[in-house]
Amino acid sequence: MLIDIFSEVQNPKPWNGDHEHRRILQMLEQARLADEMGYGCWWQVEHHGAEEFSLSSAPELMLTAISQHTNRIRIGHSAVLAPGRFNHPIRAAERGAMLDHLSEGRLEFGLTRSTIPEWRLFNIEPAEARAQTQEAFEMIPRMWTEERFSYTSDTYRIDDVAIGPKPFQKPHPPLWQAAASPASFEEAGRRGVGVLGTTLWEALPRVRSMIELYRAAVRQCERPVGAFVNDRIAFFTFVHCADTDAEAVRNGAAAAAAWYTVRALTFFEAKRQFMDMAARQQALLAAADGGGLTGEFLRAEQAAAAPPNHAQICIGRILAGEHVSDDEIFDALRDQDSLIVGSPETCRKKLRVYAELGIDRLMCFHQVGHLEHDAVLRSIRLIGELIPEFAGS
Secondary structure, three states: OEEEEEEOOOOOOOOOOOHHHHHHHHHHHHHHHHHHHOOOEEEEOOOOOOHHHOOOOOHHHHHHHHHHHOOOOEEEEEEEEOOOOOOOHHHHHHHHHHHHHHOOOOEEEEEEOOOHHHHHHOOOOHHHHHHHHHHHHHHHHHHHHOOOEEEEOOOOEEEEEOOOOOOOOOOOOOEEEEOOOHHHHHHHHHHOOEEEEEOOOOOHHHHHHHHHHHHHHHHOOOOOOOOOOOOOEEEEEEEEEOOOHHHHHHOOHHHHHHHHHHHHHHHOOHHHHHHHHHHHHHHHHHOOOOOHHHHHHHHHHHHHOOOOOHHHHHHHHHHOOOOOOHHHHHHHHHHOOOOEEEOHHHHHHHHHHHHHOOOOEEEEEOOOOOOOHHHHHHHHHHHHOOHHHHOOO
16 A cells, blocks of 8 residues: 545635745655655645645645655646536547646646535536536547547547647546545546545445445456556545544644544535435436446445444534534544554554555555644654555555
8 A cells, every 4th residue: 555645735714924835835845855754645635716725726836836846756636626617628638738847757747626615606506517527538539549539529629639748647547536425435446547536434344344445446447548457446534643542632632633524524514415316316316227336335335224333423423513613523523544644553554454455555644633733744754654564565
């Protein structure tokens, strides 16, 4: 299992002075340390209108800067928002190829549909987002590998255009898809692209089942959207390592995990998303063909019929508008191993559990909430010292 690093450039209030500039410079310092410590890839998200939740509105620029401040670490765009009002596929292909050159072939390139608040901000019809994401997956690898490119659909009309530059990596950088539901895990597998998931708010037995779903789907991929199948699995989770378990808690790990949980559920309008996802899953279960691999996955979950665990109950209470204490949120997530917090020995044990799930790349989410920059740097260093132990996992 490779150990990576994941960043949203979080910038929690209260703000003062040059808070944005300071936070951006801190990201560069953290990336330089991650490169020095041997992390596999620096993954940067794309969010818009996220206020304190994320400053990462121009990740291609942040990743370009990181590529010039580092020598070895790979550069992960996780992920380009694929509907055309966010990023026209031509612009996404051009920027991705240029970043691949500037990093001398270190780019990992992801795509995703995004979510309700960002669709609303860019006047994107939710019903169009899925189809436009599929089109981007089909178009961008062709733009990278064909001398001249043509494409016609209800959305795009491109006639015999030379699109450049071509990427440094041949035939093109590895392709990924950010995914949060069983259906999107199957979708990524059938496209033949790597999957980027999260363990936050998911019990590890369900993470294992999602991995098995993806593996089954990618085995059935006969026509990958790219020039090759990338069958890698990456998950991100909150990671905070300190010299002792007690110090990790004193540093504010519980408050950081709770802050992120509440802000993420709020920013992504999770209550509506859960309702939409439930409707899509019911449609899959009712489909004449049984709903494919996702239908099988959902029926197996229904048969198990496990009562909600503490973390699911906490999330439900938050979505209902109830205040849940930082300690209770943290304890609920820790009890289901949704995060990795503690001393190097504690983190080593938890990392081993993740490796045994079959995860290929663990994206460590170090800079979260109000954690102090020095504590984040210390966490990056301590986890970095464990990296050689997992290189052959």
